[in-house]
Amino acid sequence: xxxxxxxxxxxxxxxxxGAILVSATGMLFSGSEVHAQTAQTIYVNAATGNDAASAGIxxxxxxxxxxxxxxxxxxxxxxxxxxxxxxxxxxxxxxxxKPGVNLQGNDTSKGQDILIRGGxxxxxxxxxxxxxxxxxxxxxxxxxxTITNPNTRGTGIWxxxxxxTIANNTFTNNLREGVFVSGNATPRIxxxxxxxxxxxxxxxxxxxxxxVSNNLFDSTGFGIQISDxxxxxxxxxxxxxxxxxxxxxxxxxxxxxxxxxxxxxxxGIVIVSEARPDFGSISNPGSNSVxxxxxxxxxxLNSNLSIALDGNQIGTIGTGTPEPMQVVAEEPQPEVNAxxxxxxxxxxxxxxxxKPARR
Numbered sequence: 001x002x003x004x005x006x007x008x009x010x011x012x013x014x015x016x017x018g019a020i021l022v023s024a025t026g027m028l029f030s031g032s033e034v035h036a037q038t039a040q041t042i043y044v045n046a047a048t049g050n051d052a053a054s055a056g057i058x059x060x061x062x063x064x065x066x067x068x069x070x071x072x073x074x075x076x077x078x079x080x081x082x083x084x085x086x087x088x089x090x091x092x093x094x095x096x097x098k099p100g101v102n103l104q105g106n107d108t109s110k111g112q113d114i115l116i117r118g119g120x121x122x123x124x125x126x127x128x129x130x131x132x133x134x135x136x137x138x139x140x141x142x143x144x145x146t147i148t149n150p151n152t153r154g155t156g157i158w159x160x161x162x163x164x165t166i167a168n169n170t171f172t173n174n175l176r177e178g179v180f181v182s183g184n185a186t187p188r189i190x191x192x193x194x195x196x197x198x199x200x201x202x203x204x205x206x207x208x209x210x211x212v213s214n215n216l217f218d219s220t221g222f223g224i225q226i227s228d229x230x231x232x233x234x235x236x237x238x239x240x241x242x243x244x245x246x247x248x249x250x251x252x253x254x255x256x257x258x259x260x261x262x263x264x265x266x267x268g269i270v271i272v273s274e275a276r277p278d279f280g281s282i283s284n285p286g287s288n289s290v291x292x293x294x295x296x297x298x299x300x301l302n303s304n305l306s307i308a309l310d311g312n313q314i315g316t317i318g319t320g321t322p323e324p325m326q327v328v329a330e331e332p333q334p335e336v337n338a339x340x341x342x343x344x345x346x347x348x349x350x351x352x353x354x355k356p357a358r359r
Contacts, residue, residue, distance in 0.1 A: 042068045045081035046089040065103070065116070066092045074100035080145065082106070082113040093120030094132045097140040099162065105144030107168040110193055112146060119149035122158060126182045126206050130155060133174075136187070138162025146170040147178070156197075159185045163210070172196050177203045177225075181232075186210040194218065200225040201242070204232050204252075211235070217242060223264070226252045226275075234259055241265070245293065248275040256280075261290045261297075268293035268315075271300045271307075285311020 042056045049055065049063035058079075062068045065085055068078045080103065085091050095116070097103065105114040119131045132155040133147050139162060147156040147169060154175040157166060160183040170193045171178025177200040181187055187210040194201030194217045201217040203225040204210075213235045217223030223239040224246045226232065235257045239245040245261040248254060249272040256279055261268045268290040271277060280286025289312070290297045296318035300307060303319075 040075075041077045041079055042071060043079050043081070044068050044085075046083040046085050047081070049081075051090070064090045064092075065095055066090070069095060069097065069101070072098060072101045074098065074139075076100075077102040077104055080105045080114055084115045084117060086115075086117045091116075091118055093118045094122050094135050094158070096122075096135045097137050097142070097164075099137045100139040101137070102141040103134075103143070103145065104141070105169075107144040109144075110146075110168050110170045110191075111144045112170060114144065115146045115148065117148045117150065119151040119154045124158065124160060124182065126160060130158060130180075132156070132158040132180075134158070135160075136162075136164035136166065138164065140164045141167070142169065143167045144169065146172065147174070148172055149174045149176075151175060155180045158182075159187050159208075161185055163187060165190075167191050169193070170195070171201065174198065177201060179203070180205070181208045181210065181230075182206045183208060188213075190214050192216075194220060194223070196220060203227070204230045204254075206230065208232065212237060216240075217245075222247045223261075225249075226254045228252060230254070233257070239264070239268075244268075244270055245290075246270070247272065248277050249273050250275060252276075253278065256286055256288050258287045259289070261288065262292045264293045266294050267299045267318075268297040269299070271298075271302050271305065273302065274304070275302060276305055277307075279307060279309055280311050281308060282310045287311055289313045291315035 043058045043061035044065055045061040046063060049061040051063045051067040056062050072078060105111045116133060119133045122130050122132045122135055124130050131151045131153055133149045134157045136142060136157055136159045149156050152175055156171045156174045156178045159181045163186045166187060166189045168191045172195050174197045176198060178194045178197050179202045181204045184207045189212045192215045197220045200222040201220045205228045208230045209232055211233045215237045217239045218241050220242045222244050223242040227249045230252045233255045237259045239261045240263050242264045244266050245264040245268045247270045251274045253276050256277055291313060297315035299318045301320055
C-alpha cells in the first residue's frame with residue numbers, strides 16, 4: 001500500500017536536491033538551466049503564469065501544464081496551482097507524462113480547487129484510438145487533482161504500462177470512466193474519489209495488475225469494471241450508490257479484501273463468463289461486506305464457479321445464465337479498421353434465480 005508520506009518525501013527531496021546542486025557549484029543558473037540539470041520542481045498557474053523559457057519558478061510560473069511537461073525530465077515535480085486548466089487556458093490534450101514525472105496539486109482537498117478539464121486523441125497499443133485527458137507512464141505520480149473529460153467516450157487517465165501512482169484525486173463527470181488500466185500496467189490507485197462518471201469509475205483490462213485501495217466509488221454506472229485476464233488487488237474500497245458495484249468478467253481473477261459494496265441500485269458484485277474472483281478463505285478471510293444492494297448483493301453468472309464466501313458478509317445471491325441478453329458492461333471500442341478488434345459486450349441474464357447466501 002502506498003504511503004503518501006513517502007510521496008511527499010520524494011517531492012521534497014527532488015526540490016532540495018536541486019537547491020543543493022545549485023549552491024554547491026557557487027553559480028547562479030536561470031530557471032531553464034536548473035530544469036535541464038537537476039531533479040527539480042516546476043510551477044504552473046493558469047491565472048498568472050507565462051509559457052516563457054525564463055518562467056517555471058514559484059514567483060514566475062508557467063501558464064500551462066502542457067508547456068511544463070515539455071520542460072520536464074525524469075524526477076521533475078510539476079506543482080499545479082488552484083484554477084481550471086483547459087483548452088481555453090491553452091492546454092493541449094492529452095497531457096502525456098514522461099516516465100518518472102510527478103503532477104502534484106492539492107492532496108488535502110483531493111484537488112477540489114484544481115480542475116483539469118478536456119481530452120484528446122490517444123492511439124492505444126491495446127485498444128486503438130481513445131480520448132483521454134492524461135496518459136500516465138512508468139514511475140509517474142498524479143495526485144491532488146480533479147480530472148474531467150467531457151468528450152464523448154472520454155477517459156480521465158489512461159494507464160497502459162509501468163507502475164504509476166494515482167493518489168488523492170477526484171474523478172468526476174467523465175463521459176466514460178475516470179481511469180482505464182490496460183496492457184500489463186501495475187499501478188497504485190489509492191485514496192481517490194470516483195463520482196458521477198458515465199460508464200465506470202475504474203476499468204481494468206487485458207493483463208493489468210496493480211493495487212486499488214482506499215478509494216470511494218459513488219454514483220456512477222459501474223463502480224469498478226474488471227475484465228480480460230487482469231488480476232488486480234482491490235482492498236479497503238467503498239463502492240456505493242452506483243448502478244452496479246463491481247462487474248467482473250472474461251477470465252479475470254481479482255483479489256478482493258475488506259471492501260464495502262453496499263446500496264448500489266441493481267447489483268453489488270456481478271461475475272460474468274469465466275471470471276474467478278478471490279474472496280479469501282478460512283485462513284485468509286476476505287472480510288468484504290456486500291449487502292443492501294437493490295436486486296442481488298452477489299450475482300453469479302459463471303455456472304462453473306462455486307464461490308467460497310467464508311469470512312465475508314454477503315447478503316442475497318443470484319445465479320443465472322447469460323440468456324436472454326442484457327448488456328451490463330461496456331468496453332472501449334477501437335476506431336474502424338483498427339488493428340485490435342472490438343470485443344462484444346459482456347452480458348447478464350434478466351431473470352436470475354435467488355438462493356441463500358453461503359457463509
